[in-house]
Amino acid sequence: MVDQVRLFVVGEGKAVRDLHRTLETLFEEDGYPIALVELDEAADRHEISIYADAEDETAEERIRSAAPDTEINREDLPEIDWVTASLQGLKPVRAGRFLVHGHHDRDRLQANDIGIEIEAGLAFGTGHHGTTAGCLTVIGEIIRRENPRWMLDLGTGSAVLAIAMAKLTRRPVLATDIDPVAVRVAVENARLNHVGDLVRGKTAVGFANNAIAAAAPFDLIVANILAKPLMRLAPEMRNHLVPGGSVILSGILQRQRNAVIAAYVAQGFRHVRTLPLEGWVTLHLKR
Ligand SMILES: C[S@@+](CC[C@H](N)C(=O)[O-])C[C@H]1O[C@@H](n2cnc3c(N)ncnc32)[C@H](O)[C@@H]1O
Structure with a gap:
């Protein structure tokens, strides 16, 4: 068939x-x-x-x-x-200091690279999408400047972003997704990348899980979902973030940028930076 x-x-x-x-x-x-x-x-x-x-x-x-x-x-x-068909054989992706690669490209890692090994699978996030690459780049910049302690990756998919945060900080990251299959893949990928002890996976729609409330407030929240849910989540983003904390938002088309920024400014956020990549934008906002 x-x-x-x-x-x-x-x-x-x-x-x-x-x-x-x-x-x-x-x-x-x-x-x-x-x-x-x-x-x-x-x-x-x-x-x-x-x-x-x-x-x-x-x-x-x-x-x-x-x-x-x-x-x-x-x-x-x-x-x-x-997923397997379209991603097999794709080249490793470099974003900031991160190199996201499959098993067969382990030997491409250079001295200063932070490797994230992700195989094509059932969850989104191999680094080949502009939104993932944008988030990885901004994560590297923010962690260098702000030294966050408590971090949330909302819409974790393959856990590529949670693994990046855990590898850079060696601190705990809560990784959540609406899709239980993605959460299972996320936990397995974290283990493969030797940060299984730092990355905790939970199934949750938006912020609706007690584990999120228990871990909040966060210093850094990353959410690569889509513009509309991100706008709806703006008040809860504020409530789950420390004053002065950062959010990284992606999954936003260039033409949706201003509407998303407006929704967050209405909640008291300040726009810090926009990183455009392949028609998508990644936003950094601070509370
Ligand atoms: C574009 S993928 C991003 C995956 C990964 N974080 C990355 O950057 O490559 C979006 C993920 O968010 C999840 N998702 C979508 N809406 C969500 C929501 N309201 N709450 C939690 N997860 C959501 C999807 O299941 C999917 O795994």
């Missing part, structure tokens, strides 16, 4: 990167995975793949509307595990 199709196009240079951003926006509501893979570094040639539901008859048309002169290829993917 075919339940998913890979629709893919090939392009070069700025044009293909712009098209990738356009398609991410176009398919944002569908939640389809979209991968940008380098085919030829010298020629700056990339392939964009969209993993769409097989019964979605509009997906190809929508790609055509964004790229009328580009050949669209189609591959049926019977019963495929898309």
Whole structure:
């Protein structure tokens, strides 16, 4: 049975990167995975793949509307595990001092790198997404300046950000996710990265778990979810943060930036920095 199709196009240079951003926006509501893979570094040639539901008859048309002169290829993917399929063989990602890599790239670590080993799996967060890379970069900067003691990674996915915070500070990090499968993966990844004693996983929707109330207030909260839930969570972010504490927010499109900042300013936050990456922004705000 075919339940998913890979629709893919090939392009070069700025044009293909712009098209990738356009398609991410176009398919944002569908939640389809979209991968940008380098085919030829010298020629700056990339392939964009969209993993769409097989019964979605509009997906190809929508790609055509964004790229009328580009050949669209189609591959049926019977019963495929898309996460594994789309991420296998991807290169390690560098963000600040962190190098997020798979098992096979352990030997790429250099002297000053902080390695985070994550295999493609059931939870989001291999570092290949601009939001994860943005959070990792800002985490490095804040931890250097602010020396946080109590930290929360809300929407932890693979635990990539919780592992980064634990490795840099050697202090406890609470890692929560709405998805119990992600929490299981998060705990396992923390153990593989030798911070299993520091990273505690809990299933929670937003702040709704007693473990969060018990660990609060935090000095640093990182939340890479989406703009709308982040705006809804602004009052609780404030209530769970020490005065002078920091939040790092991502999963926000460039055009949603001002609305998210406004929601947090209304709760007494101050905007410190915006880091744009691949059409997404990562925000640093302080209470
Ligand atoms: C974009 S992924 C981020 C994963 C990882 N933190 C990273 O930066 O790569 C968002 C994660 O947040 C979780 N999530 C979404 N809404 C949430 C909510 N309201 N409360 C807790 N977790 C949530 C999702 O299940 C998913 O694992």
